[in-house]
Amino acid sequence: MIYGHGDEIYRYGDKVKINFSSNVYSQADYTELKEHLMQHFDVVGHYPEPDAHTLECLIAKKLGVKENTVLVTSGANEALYLIAQLYRGWSSIIPQPTFSEYEDACRMFNHIISYDVKDEMDVLPKDRIYWICNPNNPTGNVLVKGMLNHIVRKHPRYLYVIDQSYADYTLAPMLDPKEMTDVFNLMLVHSLSKKYCIPGLRLGYIVASPIIIGRLKHIRQPWTINALAIEAGKYLIENDVQMIPDLKAYLTEAQRLRQNLCAIEGLKVMKTDTNFMLVSIDKGTSVELKRWLIDNYGILIRDAANIRGLDDNYFRVTAQTPEEDDQLIEALKEYVTHLTKVSD
Numbered sequence: 570m571i572y573g574h575g576d577e578i579y580r581y582g583d584k585v586k587i588n589f590s591s592n593v594y595s596q597a598d599y600t601e602l603k604e605h606l607m608q609h610f611d612v613v614g615h616y617p618e619p620d621a622h623t624l625e626c627l628i629a630k631k632l633g634v635k636e637n638t639v640l641v642t643s644g645a646n647e648a649l650y651l652i653a654q655l656y657r658g659w660s661s662i663i664p665q666p667t668f669s670e671y672e673d674a675c676r677m678f679n680h681i682i683s684y685d686v687k688d689e690m691d692v693l694p695k696d697r698i699y700w701i702c703n704p705n706n707p708t709g710n711v712l713v714k715g716m717l718n719h720i721v722r723k724h725p726r727y728l729y730v731i732d733q734s735y736a737d738y739t740l741a742p743m744l745d746p747k748e749m750t751d752v753f754n755l756m757l758v759h760s761l762s763k764k765y766c767i768p769g770l771r772l773g774y775i776v777a778s779p780i781i782i783g784r785l786k787h788i789r790q791p792w793t794i795n796a797l798a799i800e801a802g803k804y805l806i807e808n809d810v811q812m813i814p815d816l817k818a819y820l821t822e823a824q825r826l827r828q829n830l831c832a833i834e835g836l837k838v839m840k841t842d843t844n845f846m847l848v849s850i851d852k853g854t855s856v857e858l859k860r861w862l863i864d865n866y867g868i869l870i871r872d873a874a875n876i877r878g879l880d881d882n883y884f885r886v887t888a889q890t891p892e893e894d895d896q897l898i899e900a901l902k903e904y905v906t907h908l909t910k911v912s913d
Contacts, residue, residue, distance in 0.1 A: 586867030597766035597812040612796040619791035645773035660697035665878035709841030734760035823888035
């Protein structure tokens with residue numbers, strides 16, 4: 570695991586007043602979930618299901634797929650490492666920039682890694698996996714659903730891991746597991762942690778063919794999902810809880826934030842289809858900016874310098890409330906002014 574992911578609030582404690590570093594919606598109302606978990610708190614006194622099968626059945630029913638095509642994992646991260654372990658020693662193509670854990674997982678299990686999709690046809694063995702983050706982290710862009718569907722079906726010889734962890738943070742169409750049940754070279758990764766804004770409980774799942782799911786279950790450790798996480802997942806799915814009350818309005822605010830960031834001299838902001846965006850700054854470094862924002866405003870951003878393909882000019886931010894976004898905008902304006910004064 571590469572340290573330096575978003576949401577490093579545990580490193581700063583009370584210094585963080587506004588957290589722009591996590592991609593998870595920060596205004597979720599946990600009142601009813603808390604009440605439910607307190608009423609069922611005695612589950613911590615017993616071992617949970619070793620494979621979270623009840624939760625898998627609920628997810629399968631909601632998705633409209635067979636139960637043996639779903640595997641619940643401890644966040645999407647466990648899913649990635651399980652897949653890399655199952656295909657130990659294969660070739661992996663990981664287009665950059667993207668989520669760092671794909672590379673970490675592949676290195677742990679001795680994959681041959683390529684970052685360039687142009688020439689791997691002649692160089693890499695045929696046993697290969699394509700890792701695709703859609704929506705992509707950290708850029709926020711979304712690949713067209715029809716194109717992905719075409720590519721996966723056109724190349725049945727290769728395996729495709731499509732990580733749709735941020736599917737609930739975009740209005741763009743995503744691959745629907747129910748529509749892909751006849752595809753056997755595809756693994757769809759999802760994050761309940763992000764969908765329901767519960768990253769601390771670590772819940773994710775994989776949808777794939779029964780053969781792949783069976784092999785993954787054969788190598789995974791028992792009891793990786795704790796009892797409270799299972800209970801929370803069951804409650805949230807059975808009650809179809811909407812933690813993001815108005816996604817359209819939230820994404821509209823994200824675009825407003827992007828436009829205002831674009832207006833600041835020295836900042837360049839990539840287009841995004843989600844609630845987060847990648848930004849580069851002409852002067853100074855993202856590490857210096859991160860430290861300055863914490864010390865002067867209590868604002869935490871995601872330093873993106875440790876993401877392959879990027880350098881120390883890049884950082885990522887996630888839309889918050891309009892008032893908080895305005896504070897970030899003013900803080901960045903002041904930082905640019907500060908840099909100008911220092912260089913004069």
